Amino acid sequence: MCKDTKSLLSVVRCLQTFIKFAKIKEMSFLVEPLVFGPIKSRRLGNSLGINLMPEVGKICSFNCIYCECGWNPESKENSGIPKKEVFEHTLEKRLQELKGTANEPDSITFSGNGEPTLHPDFVEIIDITIRLRDLYIPHAKISVLTNGTMLHKKEIFDTIKKVDNNIIKIDGGTYETIKAINQPNVNFDLEKYIKLLQNFNGELIIQTCFLRGRHNGNKIDNTTENEVTLWIEHIKNINPKKIMIYAIDRETPEKELEKISQRELEKISEPLRRLGFNIECYGK
Numbered sequence: 001m002c003k004d005t006k007s008l009l010s011v012v013r014c015l016q017t018f019i020k021f022a023k024i025k026e027m028s029f030l031v032e033p034l035v036f037g038p039i040k041s042r043r044l045g046n047s048l049g050i051n052l053m054p055e056v057g058k059i060c061s062f063n064c065i066y067c068e069c070g071w072n073p074e075s076k077e078n079s080g081i082p083k084k085e086v087f088e089h090t091l092e093k094r095l096q097e098l099k100g101t102a103n104e105p106d107s108i109t110f111s112g113n114g115e116p117t118l119h120p121d122f123v124e125i126i127d128i129t130i131r132l133r134d135l136y137i138p139h140a141k142i143s144v145l146t147n148g149t150m151l152h153k154k155e156i157f158d159t160i161k162k163v164d165n166n167i168i169k170i171d172g173g174t175y176e177t178i179k180a181i182n183q184p185n186v187n188f189d190l191e192k193y194i195k196l197l198q199n200f201n202g203e204l205i206i207q208t209c210f211l212r213g214r215h216n217g218n219k220i221d222n223t224t225e226n227e228v229t230l231w232i233e234h235i236k237n238i239n240p241k242k243i244m245i246y247a248i249d250r251e252t253p254e255k256e257l258e259k260i261s262q263r264e265l266e267k268i269s270e271p272l273r274r275l276g277f278n279i280e281c282y283g284k
Contacts (some may be wrong), residue, residue, distance in 0.1 A: 004079075032112055034082050035094045037272050038105045042282045043244055044143055044165070048094065048105035050129075051112025052079030052087070052119040061115035061149040063183040065254040069113045083122040087201070088128050095136040096107050107165065108133060109143040119152040123159045130162070142163050145207070149186050151196055160204075167205045167244065168197065172222040173230025181211070184233040197238045206235060207244045210265060213257035223260065228268055235272060245269060246282035 032051040041047040053059045057080065063072045082090075091108075098104050108129060110116040119125065126142070133140055143165035150156045151168075160166045172178040174188040182188075197204065208231065212221045221227070235243060245268065247260040262283030269279040 005017075006099060023097075024242050034087060038098070038103055039242060041055075041107070041109070042246070042249065043167075043280065044109055045106030046103065047107045047109045047143075048098070049112065049142070050091070050108060050110045050116070052082065052110065052116045052122070052125065055113075056080065058113040058219075059118055060147070061118065061184060061186045062147045062169075063185060065181055065183065065213075065220070066209055066211060066248050066252045068252070071253045074187075079118060084125055084128065087125055088132070091129065092132050092184040093274040095132055099136045104137050105140050107141045107143045109145065111145040115147055115154050117160070119144050123155050126159050143167060145169075146181065148193065148197070149184065149188065149225050156192065157196075157199070161200065165180060165205055166200075166203075167207050169207055170231070170234060171199075171209055173227040173232075173234065177220065177227055180215065180218065181209075181222065188234070194234055194237055197240075197276055200238075200240075202239045202241055204238070204240050205242045205244060206238060206240045207246070209246055209248065210260045210268065211257050212260070213254065215254050215256070223264065223268065232271055235277065236275070241278065243269075243272065243277060243279045244282070245279065247284045249282075 019095070032049055033055050034051055036049040036051065038046045038048045055259075057073050058069045058071075059081070060067075060069075061071055064137050116122060126144075133142060141164035144160060144163050145167045146160065147169045151160065160168075167180070170178070170193075171181045172276055175188075178184075178190060179188070197206075208222075212223055214220065245265050247262075247265065248257060260283055262281060265283040266279040269281055272279055
């Protein structure tokens, strides 16, 4: 093979690699390794992130129009999900590195590229995390950000109850709006979901992203008087120990979305504050 041909093949391979990673970047806005950070979180302080999904791609039971990880891929390929043994080794090594430093995490936070409770070993992984946290950085809280779609499974429900910050999503007052924002790809019954959350007996944190905009030509707005009134009723029925309401902070797959101001979030929260609920607002 001549020198020029070899050079041409080398260029082609480089271009193929570039295209591959460009497609990955387009598919998933924010992809993280198994353990990442700590990073400064608006809600959780110095947060050591845990991503139980593949480092490339996303696996989720919702397909939220505001998700910082982008749209769900068309393929449902689950390859690349980390094994619990790899997770244990990786987390322990990172906690050993952070112990005693100025960068010790305030929270060990399960979020990542999708829904963490979908990992087949989620229950055991939380037990591993509790043990390692107690051993190395006992003051750190364990936080799980979940869309709640797996809570109907008793083992998942019981495990979520064990963590310090069980942060569970409800992004609207009506089923129609939640469906439009979160686009669930599993069966989702709002009435049953609220009753399920009541079983926490107040020992949970509710998170809600407020937004306005359009998707597929349809208007979407969970800040209307009707939506907020019904959302408040859900909160009163669930009676959580804390509520976190927030605006979009990062790039979103749907481009026609509006970031809600801090002032408007404070106004939304005011009726619940008057009732004594603990609410944190994170607006723009």
